[in-house]
Amino acid sequence: MADKLRDEITGNKKHATGDKPSFCVIGAGNGGLAMAGYLALHDFSVNIWTRDKDKMEALAAARGIEVEGKLKGFGELNKIDVDFKKSIENVDIIMVAIPANGHKEIGQKLVKYVKPGQTIVLNPGRTGGALELYNIFRKEGKIREDIIFAEAQTFLFVARKLGVHKVKIFDIKRSVPVSAVRSYKNPELINKLRIAFQQFTPASDVLHTSLGNIAVMFHPCVMLLNTGWVESDHGNFEYYLEGISPGVAKVLEYIDMERIKIAEAVGIRVPSLKDWLYFSYGSTGSDLYEAVQTTSAYKGIMAPSTTHHRYILEDVPMSLVPMSSLGHKFGIDTKYIDSIINIACCQQERNFWSEGRTVEDMGIKNFDLKLIRRLVAGEIV
């Protein structure tokens, strides 16, 4: 009843048949297959594109995606073409579902081929993804009133790829915040997305989606402080319940405090990890360790079997580095975040500082706070 009433008030209907937007999903990993499969099963027109030509050929041969889990069935795809331009032409919404390390490369393709009226959503943006995309367009003079640049705060699906055209959807989150760079576009964005996904809710702006990035708090730090365990025992332990031991939880609290301070420096409030556990799972406890331990949703979730994993390879450069960069810009001491980045650099023997996303990539290096707030509100280009 409440749902029906809300739909009447908002004018939304689940999977409305009229004015169905068409989609192109970029990416054919866990995320891309789940999203494309979900859309196809709900009778939306979906193209899919990935830079891997072999995958494209296999998908073309299969002509669609087999979905298991929460949803079941074969979702027929509309167009499977190795040509990027053809894949996105004439679609209403481009859902980018790739690791954030690939955003820049995709952004450089998008700036060439995106047409007026199209909407681009990064699923998710990690930290600063939509701003980086916006900046790529800005540098080419391609910003237009009728192109929407948006990012989700986290990924909508919990899914695992079972084959080139097979995916299992374990869960679909009930609510995922999303925002356009120019936040006055959010009602329009939500209206478009809601026809396919009731789960998207508007965030205030991309500062909220980018700094409300909770997952990253649980990723690189927990992996690093369990390096020996992951590598020697192939992740044969419960990632949250055992990996976040009291000492690990303490480090997380300090890292998280820096994220909150960075958010405060740009004038916004984001929930702490502990608050988020309470909002999301009703977990309580006197400290983060206790709150994690009382989160039954974490029971049975095992650790990755290797440290060569997106929890480090994606989250360090695309979440921690941009947070540090933002913090540095606003004079916030991010020594604990920086320490985690440094140790990750040694562990992986890579320079995540230079690989990672910075305020320069986001196009706000020389912006003061007022300009940044005007940018995310949409007042200026």
Next chain:
Amino acid sequence: MADKLRDEITGNKKHATGDKPSFCVIGAGNGGLAMAGYLALHDFSVNIWTRDKDKMEALAAARGIEVEGKLKGFGELNKIDVDFKKSIENVDIIMVAIPANGHKEIGQKLVKYVKPGQTIVLNPGRTGGALELYNIFRKEGKIREDIIFAEAQTFLFVARKLGVHKVKIFDIKRSVPVSAVRSYKNPELINKLRIAFQQFTPASDVLHTSLGNIAVMFHPCVMLLNTGWVESDHGNFEYYLEGISPGVAKVLEYIDMERIKIAEAVGIRVPSLKDWLYFSYGSTGSDLYEAVQTTSAYKGIMAPSTTHHRYILEDVPMSLVPMSSLGHKFGIDTKYIDSIINIACCQQERNFWSEGRTVEDMGIKNFDLKLIRRLVAGEIV
């Protein structure tokens, strides 16, 4: 035969009966009991002192130390007095065998009561211990030509306390470098120590003992990068062979590189961890990970059962902080060492930066390299 010849040449005899120095051992933990027990079993006059009065009473009641393991027997102690002054009066050599966190406090007692002709040896000094002790005396104007201030690079014994007056000596190292702050004193120091301990060999100076501190490389970093494992599984894994997984070994290589650079900045060369494993155990490998894995001496050594352990609580403030402080003074980038210190601060919720030993404590904050080299050579006070 070779030993006999060497003894004739050097004039040393194992446990010579003439001119036997008398000792006071400060500390009654694993180290203090092993050292006092060893000396007493070799018929040296030994006092023992610890600030814990209950322990002193129990030791007084027992009148000596029961030793097991490599040595066996009951070593009778000479004097067991809660009074610090009485404990050290008239002894030739004061062996300090306490965690380095206690060096400052003991230094402040020593400066009041040490008499001309006495020799003080920190077992070990960790990084900068002897310099800090020397500086305490210097500030009080108590430096004298005939007082020796020295530090060992590592602890001579591998021992575990079994009770207030019971200790098991598992092993005695074959060779331990030792140096006086004024290195021209080293021949005199070695001559004195060798009557009781053939194992002490002269290091060039205290920069070598302090920066050749190999143990610290294996301690805080390995503990931190195994935090979840230690705390969730109570250290039920092989500390070296499992705890130093490939990713942990990579981080160790970077930390170790910084230590070597700091040593180079003060003009000395110290062996890398990998070289040290080869010298000490004949371990070979293409990288540190492989070298550790081929070290059979590490087989079966389990991890500590808690992160509230001297591997962090002592080694972070008394080895890593002074290394960072020295590095900073000489313009060496110690970002990886600093990152480990920062993460340790969060994990333990303590400020090791302010607790730790710095170039100021060592009395060399305003010294340039030439002055430091003159200091450790003994040219100046």
